[in-house]
Structures are given as structure tokens and as C-alpha cells.
Amino acid sequence: MMNRISSNMMYDQSVALMLSKQSKLNHLEQQLSTGKKIVSAKDDPVGSGTAVGMDRVLAELEKLGSNANAAQNRLGLQENVLSQAGELLQQVSDLTVQANNPALSNEDRKGVANELKAIKDSLLALANTTDGSGRYLFGGAADANAPFTVSNGIVSYNGDQTQRQVEVAPGTFIKDALPGSEIFMRVRTGDGTVDGAAASANTGQAVLTDISRDGSGSWDGSSYSLHFTAADTYEVRDARNAVIGTGTYASGEDITFEGLRVRIEGTPAAGDTFNAGQAGTRDVFATIDQLVQTLQMDTSTQAGRTAQQNALQGSIRDVRRASELMIDARAAGGAQLAAADDAASLREANTVTLKTSLSQMRDLNYADAIGQYKLEGAALQAAQTIFTQMQSMSLFNMIR
Template sequence: MSTRISSNMMYDQSVALMLSKQSKMNHLEQQLATGKKIVTAKDDPVASGTAVGMDRVLAELEQLGKNANAVQNRLGLQENVLAQAGEMLTRVSDLTVQANSPALSVEDRKAVASELKSIKDSLLALANTTDGTGRYLFGGAADSSAPFSLSNGTVTYNGDQTQRQVEVSPGTFVKDALPGSEIFMRIRTGDGTVDGRAAAGNTGQAVLTDIGRDSSGGWTGDSYTLRFTATDTYEVVDASNTVVATGTHTSGEDIVFEGLRMRIDGTPAVGDTFSAATAETRDVFSSIDQLVQTLQMDTSTPAARAAQQNALQASIRDVRQASNSMIDTRAAGGAQLTAIDNADSLREANTVTLESSLSQMRDLNYAEAIGQYKLEGAALQAAQTIFTQMQSMSLFNMIR
């Protein structure tokens, strides 16, 4: 068997070789121009698919970073608002203590009441703070309109109770700003657990200055009424009017019963009563309104003066609890901000790792590519030289 070598076959092989070398050089030029080892998916199908998956993860990390920035901005604004609100409540507490002084005149108390009204308006404005993007900070999920409105002197919450959770790194969620109802509206009275009040019909000069749970514990949440059977003796009855404790009262000393303690200053009248029960909830705006009304009470008699002092003491407890509630909210927000910082560190570490892996798969080794480019260039030049020489060859040259 013989193999016939034709001129056409020689031409075709030479042209194919030159085109192949030119294609390789073009590909190397693209790699050198882009700095990428993988120009098209066919260069390395497995690495190309892996790289696309990594790109997707990097895009997700970038979006999580944007989520973190947005919620960090809102939590930072919440911190600022609560700090200002805390300062206002501190001022309210100072004014309450000041108003409790017998040295103040009626005009002085009117001035205090006027300042309290101004503080209420400022608190309302803070409660309707926006986050800079047109969304209201304390509206929950219904944050497209102002969450608080004022009608006939009463503040109403119009938002919902949703507290969003935002993903800031893979599998890590942080809580957005609290709904305004939890910050401004649902504040426990008293010490947050138990509260006490003087009866409106008391005729003595006794003032309830403190109430809380006794260190020994034992309070089950039941309601009790302390009733004075004489100016220095008392009995305590439960909700069914059953006597559960009796004793002698000394002004300024704690009265302890059923896991509770009450401190009453002054001289009570026979029949005066003081209640102790589970603390209720009240909005901070109503607490300020109640304080303003207290300052407008008639104090022409000792009993009326004692009634005002009892109301002022109750307001002091309520305002203190409101301040504590906002401090707790600030602490919770601070914990979320810390979680965001930790998530930022995790995202950055993941991003560096992924980008390093992508670099190993995609980035070009310039020294190797330049060497290969020169090699392919030399091979192309050799192929072109051979093709040129082959063109000048002819059988007629052999028979001259």
C-alpha cells in the first residue's frame, strides 16, 4: 500500500497549522489583555462553573452588606432618638421632684406644667422620626406613614407590632428598630412588676413613697389593700377581703406583707387605704398628661396636699420606669449593632477567601503566558517560513 502526497494536501496542512498557531496567539493576546486565564467557558469548564458559583456567593455577600448598612443606620438613629428621649424623661423626673416641693407657688407649678407640655410635644416629634429614606423609624412594618398621631390631647399609635429581622451575613439575622408601641406606649408602671396607689378618698396626710417586692420573695401577683384601722395600726386584706396581715405603722418604715413592701410617710387617717397590685401598662404621653393634671390639683387643705404628693410620687415611679425601659431598649439596640459589626468581620473574611480562590482559578500567570506567547509566535513564524519555501518548490525544478 502506498500513500500519495499531493500538493493540495501539503498546502492544506500548512494553512491549518498557521491558522491554529494564529488562533492560539489570539487567545493568548486576549488573556494578556484581560489578565484572565479563563476567557471563555471552554477554556476550563469545571473551573468556569465553580467561578460562576463563587461570583453568585460574592454578590449575595455584597447584598448582605447593603442590608447591614441599612439596618445599622436605622439602629443608630434609634439610639440617637432614645438618648434624646432619655434626657427629656430625666428632665421630667427633675421637674416632678421640683414640683413636689411645698415652696413652689401656684404660678411656679403652672410654669412647670407648661414645660412638661412642651416636652410631650418634643417626645411626640421624636416618636415620628424618619430614617432618612422616607420610612418612619418606629412604625414597625407599617412605616410609610407617621406611627403616632395626636387627637384631642391623646396620642394614638397607628403602626403595627412587627419587628423586622434582617439577614446581614449567611445565617445571621439582626432585629430592626422596635415598634413604637413597645418603646413609648406599653410601659409598665410602678417598679415594672408591682404598683401601688393611694385611694382618692383618703383624708389623712400619709404619702406612699415607695413600693416593691420584698427581698424574701413570695409575692404571687395577687392584689392587696392596706387599710389603716388607726393612725398607727393597719390591716392588709386580699381581693376577697380576707385579712392576711396586721401591724403597727411607723412613718417612713417599710410595711412588709405577702412578699411585698410599702413605705408610707406622714400621718394617715382612720380608713385611709393604699392598694398594691400587678403593674399596669401606660404610654409615656399619658404619664406626662397625668403629671400636668396633678400640678393643677387643688392643694388648699392638708388632705388635698397629701393627695397631690401621692400623685406626684406615682408619677416619679412611672417616669423612672419609662426611663429604665428606654435604657433597656438602647442596650438591646447596642447588642444588635455589635452583631452587625461581627457579621461585617465574617463577611469580609468570607469575601477575601472567595476572591483568593477566584484569583487562583481566573487570574493569569503573566510570566507563563508571555513565554507561551513567544513560543507560539516562533512556531507561527516557522510555519510561515516553511509554507513560503514550499510554494517555491516544483517538480520542474528537478528536471532542469
């Protein structure tokens, strides 16, 4: 095959060379002005696609960070509210101990009852705390309306039992604030497992001061009762009223039976009964209401005073358990805040890695680009010089 050499061919080649060099210079100018190595997808199709994927991951990480900030805000508010609620319950406990003092007059107890009513109102206000965005903190998923309402003095919970989970890092979730039913409503009485009380018909001066499991682990959850046959002897009866044991009573000494431990102080009368069994549940507001009613009991007789002391001892146990529940809830919230901090560290590490990879993929090496720009500029000048010289040349000059 033979190629013909002509003036037009040489002209076309020179023009194409100059245009090519000019295009490269324009591309380098764009890179230098933007600081980006990839000006358009055609510069590096594979790298450009990978970079777009990384951008999406970075956007997702930013969204997860926003989720984490919102969840941390709510968990922080929960911590503050529970701290204040715990302080209020400590005041209730102190007032209950104060009210148990036999030296207090009825007017003194009336003053204590008024303080307890004010504390209940404060607790209710805390239970209806909002998160700053108009959503109620302890309403669960139904947090658009106040979760706690009062009707005829009785507090009701209107939220649900849902505890949201929020994704705060890829594959990492933390729990949102607890629903109010788990903090304020479903509070176990007694020590949280076992509870007991004196029978209302008791006529002696014995007070149930403590009840719990004895540590042997043999209690199966059944209910029992202590029946005093005399001031210093008793029978233990099961739920069917069958006698399963007997013993001698001494004030202040522990009575153990079937895996339970009961402590009674004072002098019982024959026929007095104390019951023991599984703890029930009661909301903290009802516990305070019951305590207020206890302070209004008739104490004109010794039996009335003893009944009030038994009720106050029960209230002390119930308030103590409610305080422990607040502490448990704070600990659970603290664990979620710690998990959020760990997730933030993971997001930050992932973000740094992705941005470093994107920088290597997209960002321009100015030293290399400037060197290339100068090289292409010199090549363009050379091409222009050759083109200028070629214009004055002709094949006819070669055959003269």
C-alpha cells in the same frame, strides 16, 4: 494500510500548522490584553461555571451589605432618638421632684406644668422621626404614615407591632428599629412589676413613697391592701377583703407581707387605705398628662396636699420606669448594631476568599503567558519558514 504522500498533503499540513499556531497566538493576545485566563467558557467549562456561581455569591454579599447599611442607619437613628428621649424624661423626673417641694406656690407649679407640656410635644416629635427615606422610624411595618397622632389631647399609636428582621450576612439576621408601641405606649407603671397607690378617700398625711417585691419570690401576683385601724396599726387584706395579717406602723419603715415591700411616710388616719398589686401599663404621654393634672390639684387643704404628694410619688415611679425602658431599648439596639458589625466582618472575609479564588481561576499569569506567547510566535515563524521552503520542493526533484 498505506498512506500516500503527495505535495497537496504536505501543503495542507503546513497550512493547518500555521493556522493552529496563529489561533494560539490570537488567543494569547486576547488573554494578555484582557488580563483574563478564561476568555470564553470553552477555555475552561468547569472553571467558568464555578466562577459564574462565585459571581452570584459576591453579588448577594453586596446586596446583604446594602441591607446592613440601611438597617444600621435606622438603628443609629433609633439610638439618637432614644438618647434624646431619655434626656427629656430625666427633665420630667427632675421637674416632678421639684414640684413635690411643699414650698412651691401654685404659680410655680403652673410653670412646671407648662414645661411638662412642652416636653410632651418634644417627645411626640421624636416618636414621629423619619429615617431620611420618608419612612417613619417607629411605625413597625406600617411606616408610611406618622405612627403617633393627637386627638383631643390624647396620643394614639397608628403603627403596628412588627419588628422587621434584615439579613445582613448569609444566615445572619438583625432586628430593625423597635415599634413605637414597645417604647412609648406599653410602659409598665410602678417598678415594672408591682404598683400601688393611696385611696382617694384618705384623710391622713401618709404618703406611699416606695413599693416593690421583697426579694423572697413569694408574691404570686395577687392584689392586697393596707387598712389603717389607727395612726400606728394596720391590717393587711387580700383581694376578697379578708384580713390576712396585722402590724404596727412606724413612718419610713418597710412593711412586708406576702412577698411585697411597702414604705409609707407620714401620719395616716384611721380608715386610710393603700393598695398594692400588679403594675398596669400606660403610655409615656399619658403619664406626663397625668402629672400635669396632678400639679393642678386643689391643695388648699392638708388632705389635698397629701393626695398631690401621693400622686407625685406615683408619677416619679412611673417616669423612672419609662426611663429604664428607654435604656433597655437602647441596649437592644446596641446589641443589633454589634451584630451588624460582626456580620460586616463575615461578609468581608467571605468576599476576600471568593475574590482570591476567582483571581486564581480567571486572572492571567503574565510571566507564563508572555513566555508562551514568545514560544508560539517562534513556532509560527518556523512553520512559515518550512512552508516557504516546501513551496520550492517537488517529488519530481527526488526522481531526477
